[in-house]
Amino acid sequence: MRTELVSEPGDPARPNEDFASVGLPASGQGGVLVVLDGVTPPRGETGCLHSVPWFTARLGGALTELTVSLPDVPLADALSDALTRTAEAHAQTCDLSHPRTPQATVVLARWSAATVEYLILSDSALLLESPDGTITPLLDDRLARLPRASLATDALIDAHIRNKEGGFFTAAADPSVAARAVTGVLPRGEVRALAALTDGATRWVEKFREGDWGDCFTFVRKEGARGLVDRVRTLERADAEDRTYLGRSKTHDDATVVYVEC
Numbered sequence: 001m002r003t004e005l006v007s008e009p010g011d012p013a014r015p016n017e018d019f020a021s022v023g024l025p026a027s028g029q030g031g032v033l034v035v036l037d038g039v040t041p042p043r044g045e046t047g048c049l050h051s052v053p054w055f056t057a058r059l060g061g062a063l064t065e066l067t068v069s070l071p072d073v074p075l076a077d078a079l080s081d082a083l084t085r086t087a088e089a090h091a092q093t094c095d096l097s098h099p100r101t102p103q104a105t106v107v108l109a110r111w112s113a114a115t116v117e118y119l120i121l122s123d124s125a126l127l128l129e130s131p132d133g134t135i136t137p138l139l140d141d142r143l144a145r146l147p148r149a150s151l152a153t154d155a156l157i158d159a160h161i162r163n164k165e166g167g168f169f170t171a172a173a174d175p176s177v178a179a180r181a182v183t184g185v186l187p188r189g190e191v192r193a194l195a196a197l198t199d200g201a202t203r204w205v206e207k208f209r210e211g212d213w214g215d216c217f218t219f220v221r222k223e224g225a226r227g228l229v230d231r232v233r234t235l236e237r238a239d240a241e242d243r244t245y246l247g248r249s250k251t252h253d254d255a256t257v258v259y260v261e262c
Protein backbone atom coordinates (compact mmCIF):
# COMPACT_ATOMS: atom_id res chain seq x y z
CA MET A 1 0.00 0.00 0.00
CA ARG A 2 1.19 3.51 -0.79
CA THR A 3 -0.36 6.48 1.00
CA GLU A 4 0.48 10.15 0.66
CA LEU A 5 -1.05 13.12 2.46
CA VAL A 6 -0.30 16.80 1.85
CA SER A 7 -2.32 19.60 3.44
CA GLU A 8 -1.15 23.19 3.18
CA PRO A 9 -2.71 26.51 4.19
CA GLY A 10 -3.38 29.05 1.45
CA ASP A 11 -1.68 31.68 3.61
CA PRO A 12 1.17 30.55 5.88
CA ALA A 13 0.16 33.27 8.33
CA ARG A 14 -3.32 31.81 8.80
CA PRO A 15 -4.32 28.41 10.22
CA ASN A 16 -5.14 25.65 7.74
CA GLU A 17 -8.90 25.06 7.83
CA ASP A 18 -8.63 21.73 5.99
CA PHE A 19 -8.31 18.49 7.94
CA ALA A 20 -6.99 15.19 6.60
CA SER A 21 -6.24 11.78 8.07
CA VAL A 22 -5.53 8.24 6.92
CA GLY A 23 -6.33 5.37 9.30
CA LEU A 24 -4.81 1.96 8.67
CA PRO A 25 -6.28 -0.60 11.08
CA ALA A 26 -3.90 -3.19 12.48
CA SER A 27 -5.68 -5.97 10.59
CA GLY A 28 -3.85 -4.80 7.47
CA GLN A 29 -6.89 -5.49 5.34
CA GLY A 30 -7.99 -1.96 4.68
CA GLY A 31 -8.11 1.62 5.80
CA VAL A 32 -9.99 4.90 5.85
CA LEU A 33 -9.36 8.41 4.64
CA VAL A 34 -11.01 11.55 5.99
CA VAL A 35 -10.76 14.94 4.25
CA LEU A 36 -12.60 18.05 5.46
CA ASP A 37 -12.53 21.60 4.13
CA GLY A 38 -13.69 24.08 6.75
CA VAL A 39 -15.88 26.84 5.35
CA THR A 40 -14.36 30.26 6.03
CA PRO A 41 -17.18 32.44 7.40
CA PRO A 42 -17.66 35.93 6.00
CA ARG A 43 -16.82 38.67 8.46
CA GLY A 44 -19.26 38.95 11.29
CA GLU A 45 -21.04 37.01 13.93
CA THR A 46 -20.97 33.19 13.84
CA GLY A 47 -22.69 32.43 17.14
CA CYS A 48 -19.63 30.33 18.07
CA LEU A 49 -16.69 30.97 20.39
CA HIS A 50 -14.54 28.54 18.42
CA SER A 51 -12.41 28.69 15.29
CA VAL A 52 -12.95 26.75 12.09
CA PRO A 53 -9.81 24.64 12.79
CA TRP A 54 -11.27 23.77 16.21
CA PHE A 55 -14.38 22.48 14.44
CA THR A 56 -12.58 20.53 11.71
CA ALA A 57 -10.18 18.96 14.23
CA ARG A 58 -13.11 17.84 16.42
CA LEU A 59 -15.16 16.54 13.51
CA GLY A 60 -12.21 14.98 11.68
CA GLY A 61 -10.92 13.33 14.83
CA ALA A 62 -14.34 11.85 15.59
CA LEU A 63 -14.74 10.64 12.00
CA THR A 64 -11.33 8.99 12.03
CA GLU A 65 -12.08 7.18 15.27
CA LEU A 66 -15.61 6.10 14.33
CA THR A 67 -14.86 4.93 10.78
CA VAL A 68 -11.84 2.89 11.91
CA SER A 69 -13.24 1.45 15.15
CA LEU A 70 -16.75 0.67 13.85
CA PRO A 71 -16.16 -0.89 10.42
CA ASP A 72 -19.73 -2.19 10.18
CA VAL A 73 -21.36 1.22 10.75
CA PRO A 74 -22.17 2.89 7.40
CA LEU A 75 -20.21 6.07 6.64
CA ALA A 76 -23.34 8.26 6.69
CA ASP A 77 -24.15 7.01 10.20
CA ALA A 78 -20.55 7.66 11.27
CA LEU A 79 -20.86 11.22 9.93
CA SER A 80 -24.13 11.72 11.78
CA ASP A 81 -22.61 10.42 15.03
CA ALA A 82 -19.46 12.53 14.60
CA LEU A 83 -21.56 15.66 14.01
CA THR A 84 -23.61 14.93 17.12
CA ARG A 85 -20.45 14.46 19.18
CA THR A 86 -18.94 17.68 17.82
CA ALA A 87 -22.12 19.68 18.42
CA GLU A 88 -22.30 18.40 22.01
CA ALA A 89 -18.78 19.70 22.60
CA HIS A 90 -20.00 23.30 22.29
CA ALA A 91 -23.79 23.23 22.61
CA GLN A 92 -23.55 24.79 26.09
CA THR A 93 -21.42 27.74 25.03
CA CYS A 94 -22.44 28.51 21.44
CA ASP A 95 -25.55 29.15 19.32
CA LEU A 96 -25.49 26.15 17.00
CA SER A 97 -28.61 27.33 15.17
CA HIS A 98 -26.67 30.29 13.74
CA PRO A 99 -26.44 29.98 9.91
CA ARG A 100 -22.68 30.70 10.10
CA THR A 101 -21.94 28.10 12.78
CA PRO A 102 -18.66 26.32 11.85
CA GLN A 103 -19.09 23.90 8.95
CA ALA A 104 -17.09 21.83 6.50
CA THR A 105 -17.18 19.82 3.29
CA VAL A 106 -16.59 16.08 3.81
CA VAL A 107 -14.96 13.24 1.88
CA LEU A 108 -14.77 9.79 3.47
CA ALA A 109 -13.56 6.53 1.95
CA ARG A 110 -13.10 3.14 3.62
CA TRP A 111 -11.66 0.09 1.94
CA SER A 112 -11.60 -3.50 3.17
CA ALA A 113 -10.85 -6.87 1.62
CA ALA A 114 -14.41 -6.93 0.22
CA THR A 115 -15.58 -3.36 -0.50
CA VAL A 116 -14.78 0.31 -0.99
CA GLU A 117 -17.31 2.67 0.63
CA TYR A 118 -17.43 6.40 -0.05
CA LEU A 119 -19.22 9.56 1.11
CA ILE A 120 -18.98 13.06 -0.38
CA LEU A 121 -20.74 16.16 0.95
CA SER A 122 -20.27 19.50 -0.85
CA ASP A 123 -17.43 20.49 -3.14
CA SER A 124 -14.41 18.35 -2.30
CA ALA A 125 -13.70 15.49 -4.74
CA LEU A 126 -12.98 11.77 -4.55
CA LEU A 127 -11.35 10.12 -7.59
CA LEU A 128 -11.30 6.32 -7.96
CA GLU A 129 -9.07 4.37 -10.33
CA SER A 130 -10.19 0.94 -11.52
CA PRO A 131 -7.71 -1.86 -12.31
CA ASP A 132 -7.99 -1.04 -16.04
CA GLY A 133 -6.99 2.58 -15.38
CA THR A 134 -10.42 4.19 -15.69
CA ILE A 135 -10.79 7.22 -13.40
CA THR A 136 -14.22 7.90 -11.91
CA PRO A 137 -14.76 11.29 -10.22
CA LEU A 138 -17.26 11.14 -7.35
CA LEU A 139 -18.66 14.59 -6.69
CA ASP A 140 -21.52 16.21 -4.86
CA ASP A 141 -22.36 18.66 -7.64
CA ARG A 142 -25.28 20.45 -5.97
CA LEU A 143 -23.24 23.65 -5.77
CA ALA A 144 -22.18 23.47 -9.43
CA ARG A 145 -25.78 22.89 -10.53
CA LEU A 146 -27.11 26.03 -8.85
CA PRO A 147 -27.84 28.91 -11.25
CA ARG A 148 -24.69 30.98 -11.60
CA ALA A 149 -26.61 34.19 -10.97
CA SER A 150 -27.31 33.07 -7.45
CA LEU A 151 -23.59 32.62 -6.78
CA ALA A 152 -22.79 36.31 -7.10
CA THR A 153 -21.23 36.62 -3.67
CA ASP A 154 -20.22 34.41 -0.80
CA ALA A 155 -22.61 36.40 1.34
CA LEU A 156 -25.48 35.45 -0.92
CA ILE A 157 -24.53 31.79 -0.70
CA ASP A 158 -24.31 32.19 3.02
CA ALA A 159 -27.66 33.87 3.43
CA HIS A 160 -29.81 32.03 0.97
CA ILE A 161 -28.72 28.63 -0.19
CA ARG A 162 -26.33 27.03 2.28
CA ASN A 163 -27.96 24.14 4.14
CA LYS A 164 -31.43 24.94 2.80
CA GLU A 165 -33.71 22.85 0.64
CA GLY A 166 -32.88 23.46 -3.02
CA GLY A 167 -29.43 24.78 -2.10
CA PHE A 168 -26.33 22.85 -1.07
CA PHE A 169 -25.31 21.22 2.15
CA THR A 170 -22.23 21.23 4.39
CA ALA A 171 -21.55 19.44 7.65
CA ALA A 172 -22.40 21.93 10.42
CA ALA A 173 -24.28 21.23 13.66
CA ASP A 174 -27.27 19.27 12.33
CA PRO A 175 -26.47 15.53 12.07
CA SER A 176 -29.36 14.90 9.66
CA VAL A 177 -27.28 16.46 6.86
CA ALA A 178 -25.46 13.10 6.61
CA ALA A 179 -28.48 11.78 4.69
CA ARG A 180 -27.81 14.42 1.98
CA ALA A 181 -24.34 13.11 1.16
CA VAL A 182 -23.44 11.25 -2.03
CA THR A 183 -22.67 7.69 -0.86
CA GLY A 184 -22.00 4.29 -2.36
CA VAL A 185 -20.28 0.93 -2.03
CA LEU A 186 -18.16 -0.78 -4.70
CA PRO A 187 -16.60 -4.24 -4.82
CA ARG A 188 -12.98 -4.01 -3.72
CA GLY A 189 -11.82 -5.50 -6.99
CA GLU A 190 -13.11 -2.46 -8.90
CA VAL A 191 -10.79 0.01 -7.15
CA ARG A 192 -7.00 0.09 -7.39
CA ALA A 193 -6.30 3.57 -6.05
CA LEU A 194 -8.09 6.64 -4.63
CA ALA A 195 -7.42 10.36 -4.38
CA ALA A 196 -9.33 12.86 -2.24
CA LEU A 197 -8.87 16.58 -2.86
CA THR A 198 -10.24 19.78 -1.36
CA ASP A 199 -11.24 22.58 -3.71
CA GLY A 200 -7.92 24.34 -3.15
CA ALA A 201 -6.34 21.39 -5.03
CA THR A 202 -9.13 20.70 -7.53
CA ARG A 203 -8.40 24.18 -8.90
CA TRP A 204 -5.95 22.28 -11.18
CA VAL A 205 -9.05 20.96 -13.01
CA GLU A 206 -11.84 23.35 -12.13
CA LYS A 207 -10.14 26.75 -12.43
CA PHE A 208 -6.88 26.31 -14.33
CA ARG A 209 -8.15 23.65 -16.78
CA GLU A 210 -4.82 21.84 -16.83
CA GLY A 211 -6.71 18.66 -17.67
CA ASP A 212 -9.71 16.55 -16.74
CA TRP A 213 -10.15 14.43 -13.62
CA GLY A 214 -8.31 11.51 -15.21
CA ASP A 215 -5.36 13.76 -16.06
CA CYS A 216 -5.40 15.09 -12.50
CA PHE A 217 -5.28 11.57 -11.05
CA THR A 218 -2.40 10.63 -13.36
CA PHE A 219 -0.53 13.78 -12.32
CA VAL A 220 -0.88 12.86 -8.62
CA ARG A 221 0.27 9.28 -9.22
CA LYS A 222 3.36 10.46 -11.10
CA GLU A 223 4.27 13.71 -9.34
CA GLY A 224 2.83 12.92 -5.92
CA ALA A 225 0.40 14.85 -3.74
CA ARG A 226 3.12 17.46 -3.11
CA GLY A 227 3.60 17.87 -6.86
CA LEU A 228 -0.06 18.72 -7.43
CA VAL A 229 -0.19 21.31 -4.63
CA ASP A 230 3.07 22.88 -5.85
CA ARG A 231 1.72 23.07 -9.42
CA VAL A 232 -1.48 24.77 -8.22
CA ARG A 233 0.59 27.32 -6.26
CA THR A 234 2.65 28.07 -9.39
CA LEU A 235 -0.51 28.55 -11.48
CA GLU A 236 -2.01 30.79 -8.80
CA ARG A 237 1.04 33.04 -8.67
CA ALA A 238 1.10 33.30 -12.48
CA ASP A 239 -2.57 34.36 -12.53
CA ALA A 240 -2.52 36.60 -9.45
CA GLU A 241 -2.52 39.88 -11.41
CA ASP A 242 -4.59 39.14 -14.52
CA ARG A 243 -6.99 36.78 -12.70
CA THR A 244 -7.97 35.18 -15.99
CA TYR A 245 -8.63 31.91 -14.18
CA LEU A 246 -8.98 32.96 -10.56
CA GLY A 247 -11.59 35.65 -11.16
CA ARG A 248 -12.85 36.89 -7.80
CA SER A 249 -11.52 33.89 -5.88
CA LYS A 250 -8.76 34.35 -3.33
CA THR A 251 -5.31 33.81 -4.84
CA HIS A 252 -4.41 30.85 -2.64
CA ASP A 253 -6.77 28.48 -0.81
CA ASP A 254 -6.04 25.74 1.70
CA ALA A 255 -5.17 22.70 -0.42
CA THR A 256 -5.26 19.04 0.61
CA VAL A 257 -4.48 15.89 -1.40
CA VAL A 258 -4.68 12.34 -0.02
CA TYR A 259 -3.56 9.58 -2.38
CA VAL A 260 -3.90 5.86 -1.62
CA GLU A 261 -2.94 2.80 -3.65
CA CYS A 262 -4.96 0.24 -1.76
Ligand SMILES: [Zn+2]
Pocket: 047, 048, 049, 050, 090, 093, 094
Ligand atom coordinates in the same frame (compact mmCIF):
# COMPACT_ATOMS: atom_id res chain seq x y z
ZN1 LIG B 1 -18.49 26.88 19.41
